[in-house]
Amino acid sequence: MFDNLSDKLDKALHVLKGHGQITEINIAETLKEVRRALLDADVNFKIAKEFTNRVKEKAMGQNVLSSLKPGQLMVKIVKDELTQLMGGDAEGIDLSGNPSVILMSGLQGSGKTTFSGKLANYLKNKKTKKPLLVACDVYRPAAIDQLHVVGEQIGVEVYSDRENNDPVAIAKAGVQHAKSNGCNVVIIDTAGRLAVDEQMMTEIANIHKAITPQETLFVVDSMTGQDAVNTAKAFNDVLNFDGVILTKLDGDTRGGAAISIKSVVNKPIKFIGTGEKMEAIDVFYPSRMADRILG
Numbered sequence: 001m002f003d004n005l006s007d008k009l010d011k012a013l014h015v016l017k018g019h020g021q022i023t024e025i026n027i028a029e030t031l032k033e034v035r036r037a038l039l040d041a042d043v044n045f046k047i048a049k050e051f052t053n054r055v056k057e058k059a060m061g062q063n064v065l066s067s068l069k070p071g072q073l074m075v076k077i078v079k080d081e082l083t084q085l086m087g088g089d090a091e092g093i094d095l096s097g098n099p100s101v102i103l104m105s106g107l108q109g110s111g112k113t114t115f116s117g118k119l120a121n122y123l124k125n126k127k128t129k130k131p132l133l134v135a136c137d138v139y140r141p142a143a144i145d146q147l148h149v150v151g152e153q154i155g156v157e158v159y160s161d162r163e164n165n166d167p168v169a170i171a172k173a174g175v176q177h178a179k180s181n182g183c184n185v186v187i188i189d190t191a192g193r194l195a196v197d198e199q200m201m202t203e204i205a206n207i208h209k210a211i212t213p214q215e216t217l218f219v220v221d222s223m224t225g226q227d228a229v230n231t232a233k234a235f236n237d238v239l240n241f242d243g244v245i246l247t248k249l250d251g252d253t254r255g256g257a258a259i260s261i262k263s264v265v266n267k268p269i270k271f272i273g274t275g276e277k278m279e280a281i282d283v284f285y286p287s288r289m290a291d292r293i294l295g
């Protein structure tokens, strides 16, 4: 995960990690390289610049040069700032409703259906949760079939209605079905399109209004780099969602989306997808991710 970024940051911090004398000049050079590494990883220019400025300010505030181990202190500052940039603390999902309604949003192909299954499986394994999956993609019969396949695979019931072409009505009926059948979590999988468009946004906004979910999650493919961040912004403007799901982190992704998304939409990344299998889901811990990136 993020091998290229890790390598570059490792090289950038190499001088500081050694035990040679550390000067203001090599701190400045290091920060320049750190910024370059972030840009190469597809982090937007403004975020990368603000990041290195904050590191510099902190380093001055903590009198790095006169500290006992200046290099180690610098590396720690970079790590702490990277953690903050990605969200600080891990944030869970709100499961206080009965049923708790979770609405999935995102573009087609982002991994919504796969993640809906993963989340249902994850919650089902917690024993106190009985999830229901609801198929609200009325445009692609194959999407409904796909959710049924996933449901069967993990042993979770799927609610769908192939005769109905109103996603709002299906979502409401799904929640009702959960209530009548003792399901305490409802995960609503919605239709996405290949790019942000008005009809998709109106539809998801209408579903959101009709069912008032506890959690609205935005699913995004981390391989799409800065586009991931732009799409997040478009969905957040309409839905004011609660959290981000970053998928396909097992692929050859550069890391820009993971690093930038929080500061652009000010919403936490809650889970990550790390493979096609139902078990490939992890809670997102910013500090663990920063440790991983910085080695």
Ligand code: GDP
Residues within 6 Å of the ligand: 106, 107, 108, 109, 110, 111, 112, 113, 114, 115, 192, 247, 248, 249, 250, 251, 272, 273, 274, 275, 276, 280
């Ligand atoms: P949707 O259109 O948003 O519902 O997207 P899908 O759930 O159908 O996923 C699109 C493709 O991405 C499928 O081939 C999935 O198997 C794949 N996929 C989803 N999540 C992940 C992931 O975390 N890692 C990998 N490698 N593939 C994923």
